[in-house]
Amino acid sequence: ILSQLPIELRWKVLEFLTESVGEMRLVSKSWRNMVEEWAIPQNLPEMLVIDIHQKNSSSMNVVIEIRKSEKACFGRLREFTEKMKRETDEQCFSEIPVSFEHCLDLSFDLSFGSPDIDRLASIISTKSKIVHITTNIVHAHRAAEFFNAASALLGNLMKTGDLNCRKQRVNEESA
Numbered sequence: 483i484l485s486q487l488p489i490e491l492r493w494k495v496l497e498f499l500t501e502s503v504g505e506m507r508l509v510s511k512s513w514r515n516m517v518e519e520w521a522i523p524q525n526l527p528e529m530l531v532i533d534i535h536q537k538n539s540s541s542m543n544v545v546i547e548i549r550k551s552e553k554a555c556f557g558r559l560r561e562f563t564e565k566m567k568r569e570t571d572e573q574c575f576s577e578i579p580v581s582f583e584h585c586l587d588l589s590f591d592l593s594f595g596s597p598d599i600d601r602l603a604s605i606i607s608t609k610s611k612i613v614h615i616t617t618n619i620v621h622a623h624r625a626a627e628f629f630n631a632a633s634a635l636l637g638n639l640m641k642t643g644d645l646n647c648r649k650q651r652v653n654e655e656s657a
Contacts, residue, residue, distance in 0.1 A: 484513070484516065485512055485513075485516060489519075492516060492520065493520050493525060496516070496517065496520045496525070497525065500527050500551075500552050500554075500555050501551045501552065501554075502554075503517055503521075503552075503554040503555050504553075504554025505554075507554065507557070517557070518557065518558075521555060521556075521557060521558060523604070523605065523606060523607055523608045523638050524608050524640075526555055526556065526606075526607035526608070526609075527548075527549070527552045527555055527607065527609075528607060528609040528610060528611055528641075529546055529547065529548050529606065529607045529609065529610040529611065530547040530548060530549065530585060530610070530611050530612065531545070531546070531547040531610065531611065531612045531613075531614070532544070532545075532546055532547075532606070532610045532612070532613045532614070532636070532639075533545040533546075533547075533613075533614040533616075534613075534614065534615050534616070534632045534635065534636075535614070535615070535616035535617075535618070535650070536616065536617045536618040536621060536624075536625070536628045537591060537618070538618070538621060539621040539623075539624045540593055540594055540624070540627075541591055541592060541593045541594065542591075542592055542594065542628060542631060542632065543589060543590070543591050543592075544589070544590045544592060544602070544635065545587055545588070545589045545590075546559070546587070546588045546589075546590075546606065547585050547586070547587045547588075548585070548586050548588075549584060549585060549586075550583075550584055550585060550586050551584065553586055556605075556607075558605040559588070559605050559606065562598075562601060562602060562605055563588060563590075566590065566598065590602065592631070594624075594627045594628060594630070594631040595627075595631075599631055599634050599635050600634060602635060603634060603635050603636070603637050603638055604638070606635075606638070608638050608639055608640040608641065609639075609640065609641045609642070610639060610641075610642045610643075611642070611643045611644070612642065612643060612644045612645075612646070613636065613639070613642045613644070613645045613646070614646045614648075615629075615632050615645075615646070615647045615648075616647075616648050616649070616650050617629070617647075617648075617649050617650070618649075618650060618651070619649045619650065619651050620651055
């Protein structure tokens, strides 16, 4: 019956049932396709935090925090992280244990010119409660590249409750 509803109504139903999206994907192939169709960035739940910091002269670390109860809504983000794990021997992705049991933190190391920045930008939510951007003044000569990469990553962001930009001194040895 759900598949016969107009798309706008289906999306409203899915919006109210975000905590059940994981189970809905398992019902059938057509339901999984409906969920995937709905899971475009504009429809995804708000992310709690997007933290972008310049790691060194050529790369940045991106930490995305989401609610565990809504992680099923971020299926494309999960596929992206699995793809990154397969494609690299480096530890470019990790799930960070957080002190809040209701949150999940995903961490990515990305070079400034990486096509993965655009891929990640296309699958994260357009809403985030908090965005932190931190440049490393030790690598100030590469700040423009860092800000271009951060801007590309946040290109689809439409709403944030708090945006913080700051400078920090971090040596590569201690990063």
